[in-house]
Amino acid sequence: MPRKPVSKPKNQCGKTQDPYPHFGAPTPEQCRSVRDSLLSLHGFPAEFAEFRRSRLESGPQSESQSVLDGLVITLLSQNTTDANSRKAFQRLKSAFPTWNEVLDAESDALEDAIRCGGLARTKAARIKALLQTLKLKGNNKNGLGLCLEYLRDLPVHTVKAELSQFKGIGPKTVACVLMFYLHKDDFPVDTHVFQITKAIGWIPRTATRETAYLHLNNTIPNELKFDLNCLLVTHGKLCRSCKQQHNKSLDNSSALCPLLAYANVNKQE
Numbered sequence: 001m002p003r004k005p006v007s008k009p010k011n012q013c014g015k016t017q018d019p020y021p022h023f024g025a026p027t028p029e030q031c032r033s034v035r036d037s038l039l040s041l042h043g044f045p046a047e048f049a050e051f052r053r054s055r056l057e058s059g060p061q062s063e064s065q066s067v068l069d070g071l072v073i074t075l076l077s078q079n080t081t082d083a084n085s086r087k088a089f090q091r092l093k094s095a096f097p098t099w100n101e102v103l104d105a106e107s108d109a110l111e112d113a114i115r116c117g118g119l120a121r122t123k124a125a126r127i128k129a130l131l132q133t134l135k136l137k138g139n140n141k142n143g144l145g146l147c148l149e150y151l152r153d154l155p156v157h158t159v160k161a162e163l164s165q166f167k168g169i170g171p172k173t174v175a176c177v178l179m180f181y182l183h184k185d186d187f188p189v190d191t192h193v194f195q196i197t198k199a200i201g202w203i204p205r206t207a208t209r210e211t212a213y214l215h216l217n218n219t220i221p222n223e224l225k226f227d228l229n230c231l232l233v234t235h236g237k238l239c240r241s242c243k244q245q246h247n248k249s250l251d252n253s254s255a256l257c258p259l260l261a262y263a264n265v266n267k268q269e
Helices: 028-042 046-056 067-076 082-095 099-104 107-117 120-137 149-153 156-163 171-181 191-199 209-219 222-238 240-245 260-268
Strands: none
Touching: 028 222, 028 260, 046 222, 067 082, 067 120, 067 149, 067 171, 082 107, 099 120, 107 120, 149 156, 156 171, 171 209, 171 222, 191 209, 191 222, 191 240, 222 240
16 A cells, blocks of 8 residues: 655745755865765766766667666665665566566565565565556556656656655655656765765764755755765775764775865864
8 A cells, every 4th residue: 555655845946945954065066076086086987877878868768777667676776785686676577577477476486586685575565565556556558567657757756755655665765766767866865875975074963864865955966966976875885984984974094085185174164
């Protein structure tokens, strides 16, 4: 049964309000500077290059980039590695080529197909519930089968309300679908983004993942969101200093990390 969407305060443009309107960071200049520093260090991450090209290209999306595919891929990525989630999705599509076949599949068979991605029972149940809800809502337009392509024509706040009704689809999953598969200007906050932005003073020390998401989406310029997000995720995976620091502020032991300078600036301000 779909959940009732939780409404949040919005301004006149329909954008969710910043929970920290008087917090000074990040500025557009800081965002651009961090983006440029990480781009110089890592180059643009290869794992996100296809998504970046897709954002820049016009025309209809390929089947491999359908919104429903993207939502399930993102759901499978919860609490596991990218490699495991990709393998789980490939095995799912190999065993059940269409979403109607997934819907009709026995739960045990579906769990077996995605087991390599972890939490197979939970994820299988959520996928089945999602597809069942789509079927009940009649999202089988134009003979396309079960799909979410209608979301492409909706504004961001409406997409969020639509996707948030499904069990197991939280703010980060919704934000990833918006950014990667709907090509919207959104800024998901995963563990890496949360830890790094807290360490460099872009969010208050008391911020939660949810308030960090709201604040960063209000302050980071739209044109920088995609590249900056991909670079922060990659940096969080590769930088040993950032891994060691976790939620602590970066200090001089992180001398090889280019974000040290930004952390020190924010300490002094």
